[in-house]
Amino acid sequence: MGCGASSAKAACSPDATSTKTASKSAGSRAPNEPRDPELLQLLEAHGLVEQLPDLQALGVSKPAHLSDLLVEDLEEVGLSRVQIRQLQRAVAQDPTDRSSPSAVSPLRLRENGTSAVSPQELPQTPKEFAQHSGIVSERKGRDTTHTTPVRVTSKQEDVPRSAATDAHKDEHEAPLDGIRAGASSSGSGRFAQGYSQSASSSVGGLGGRHDVKPKGAPSKKPPLYKQTQKVEKVQRADANGASCLPPADQSSRDPGTAQRHLPVLACEGVRQEPPHRQASQADVGEAKGHLGGRETHDHEQIREQRADSEDSRASSVGFDVTLLPEVTLPQLKGPQVHEANKEEGTPLLMSRQDPFGAGPQPNVGRDAPAPSAQLPPAVRQRLEAREEARRAQRSRDVSSDREVSERVRSPPRREPRSTSERPSVTRVHTGPRAASLGAASRQMFNKNELRAAHRALFTDAIAKYQAKLEQTTADFVVRSPSALRSSRVVDVYVRKRPLFPHEETKRNDFDVVSVLPRSSHSSPTQVILHNCLFQADLRTPVIHHLRFAFDHVFDDEVSDEHVYENAAMSLVESAKTGHANTILMFGQTGSGKTHTIKAIERLAAHDLFISGHRLSLTLSVVELRGSHCFDLLLPNLPELRLRELREQQSAFIAEGAHELHPQTPEDLVAAFEAARQRRATSATEANDESSRSHAICSIRLFERSGGSPAGSLTLVDCAGTERRKDSANHSKERQQEGAEINASLHALKECIRFMSKRQRIPPHAFRASALTKLLATSLCSETRLSVICTIAPAASDTEHTLSTLRTGATLRIKGSDQRGESDVQKEVLQNILTKQRDLHPRQWSPQQVQTWLTELEDGNFADVSSSLPTEFTGQMLVRLSEGHCVQLCGSEGRGRLLFDLLHKAIRGSDQSR
């Protein structure tokens, strides 16, 4: 505490009256008071006789009084820490002092406000005691024996040992003894500071019991600053079985006399109980009695063990230093404490956040000294300074936060501006969003919008490229059909449909697909997709000319018959000779799959019956919608189950599919048409009559004579792959349909990838969709498969066309380039912005310099252009001096004229900017 003997008494006493009395009492011992032989003996034993007068001046007349003094007081007298320590032990072990029956605690006297009260004069019943103390409020109600807790300051050493023992024997007999036994030297110097006692339990007749520590226990205490944590530990240990708190309602009745609770920690440290220790033990004992408590023997052991361990570490004096602050009881309700004990088993006192960050602290009352007050002054000052700095920092933070929040709530007012003054951008982003402002303010362009916007630019470039291609086709390395055939997985054909007028007019679309070669005497096998793009600056157009090679590429002008003859007829013939063949239509929605397969069916129907009466055929048509399979040959469209054939691995059939036996080509075509009519279609953005399902027509051929199967032809019309824009305005069901279509086509592509890589498709790839299940036999190597990829030529369909071409190319060549294209040429077009503006002469390219010179003055300077090096740029041109010009032109007059014209052009360009 750092206060002197008397000041400590004043500071630590709970009420002013008792404090004054205590001070007076302490100071009433005259230095020339008759010397106590025991005191003299004690001081002699420690070589401290010389200090006797000083000690007497401090009010010490017997050994027990030593315990009333602060360590600082003893140091002032001239005692070293070691001597104080030894003295402390001696006093604590002095049995003679304890056994003095006549001894009355000076503290008690002080507390009671009398200078000398003999034990006989003390109240003998709780009620008397309460009335005697003068600070007890009458308790109304049933339990009138309970009083407001009283601070009792009688010293243990003043209490006869027999009385304490009696209290043990019979708690109800001697409440006062119990008080005495539990009384502490509270408020009397540092030795005893803070040790006050709850007398309520003993006053109420329940307490009086206390534990006496066996003699011989070590009595060292740790240094003060080390004991803060220990306080809590010991308190918890003591609290396990009992609460030393009195019923809260007692203390709450009189807040003005709120009792300061005696910390249990005070029990620690001395072998033969010093007053505070006994007081606290009495407290515990009383509280246990009050709560129907248990034996404290275990806790005693714990404390002893701790004291032992601390003893080995402690080096400073721990004579009777108070560590815990006094606790104001009204804040704690008895039942709460009881519950806390039951639940956690430890906390007697509710903890609060330690202001110094030293962990949980006991819950102290408002008028109780803060825990830091118990620390040494130097430590306390340090902590207080630190806390002050923290508080200042916190207040600074709070004020800055408040400023910010006020700014947010009420932004600074601005004078309203007129409409004309208003900025074009009204929304201002601040803070983190400002980072995205650039992106937000930047206009986002759609690829197709850019294509359409610069249609003329791109079509010109494509036309020039096509013209150039006509000349250089021979230079382009084209794999011969025979070379391709050797590595063929399947036959892949590409059919380009014409660009519809409405696409050109409405969407400003243009044709970006070129089929090569264009000569009539060789069949086209290449297709070039002109992918028109803009570079990242959105100013420089660029065209990627992607070239793909296929077995045959059908231009938009070719007839259906031509397509059939080149892509399907061979398979029809092959089927008639006993082979299994499949023609698969693949492509984006609206690209002409149905259109093409319709023509093939019609033409194949005739071819199939050409063989006369030798063959008969059956037809089944099923529709795959998602994972469902429906029979298209029956009007009610029954759903069919896909069953895996046992005899053949990864072969599925639509079980129970209806089979027709058309006898004539017309019957067959009529059956095809009927099935197509039943097929689910709907109008989409890309196609007015878009197929929303996959259709599989299976034609099985039989020998009429024996009925044995001759061959088969499977015609598959896939639903078109869709992009988001194709289904942007679709209903939820339609979008779901589109998702299922894309999923099944994705499964088909996976099978195709397997085919191109290792030929054998694993079963799990077939099982991924109903489409691949039914196509499993067709995708096997024994079956001849022709895939006709249909593509739309519109620039807005570029991405989709590219995907189709890549899939087809992958399918065609085993181990082909992963992306499918065999050649890519990138053509960067002139920057659209620089073209619109007049280029500054220094930006001219060598060609532009040549052109300018050639055209200047009607060709008057054409000879100059030929004399310049080919890499002569505009940058070099603008640096020409007059002398250079004269030199180049060969005459002074022409030279000066050239110089003037050049600088006229430069000035004109500067002015135009």
Ligand SMILES: Nc1ncnc2c1ncn2[C@@H]1O[C@H](COP(=O)(O)OP(=O)(O)OP(=O)(O)O)[C@@H](O)[C@H]1O
């Ligand atoms: N080569 C072509 N010549 C003329 N018109 C064509 C050609 N190919 C397709 N068309 C027309 O384009 C439109 C869409 O064709 P089709 O229905 O065959 O496309 P699709 O690929 O089957 O589309 P979806 O996958 O949505 O069913 C039809 O009106 C069709 O007549």
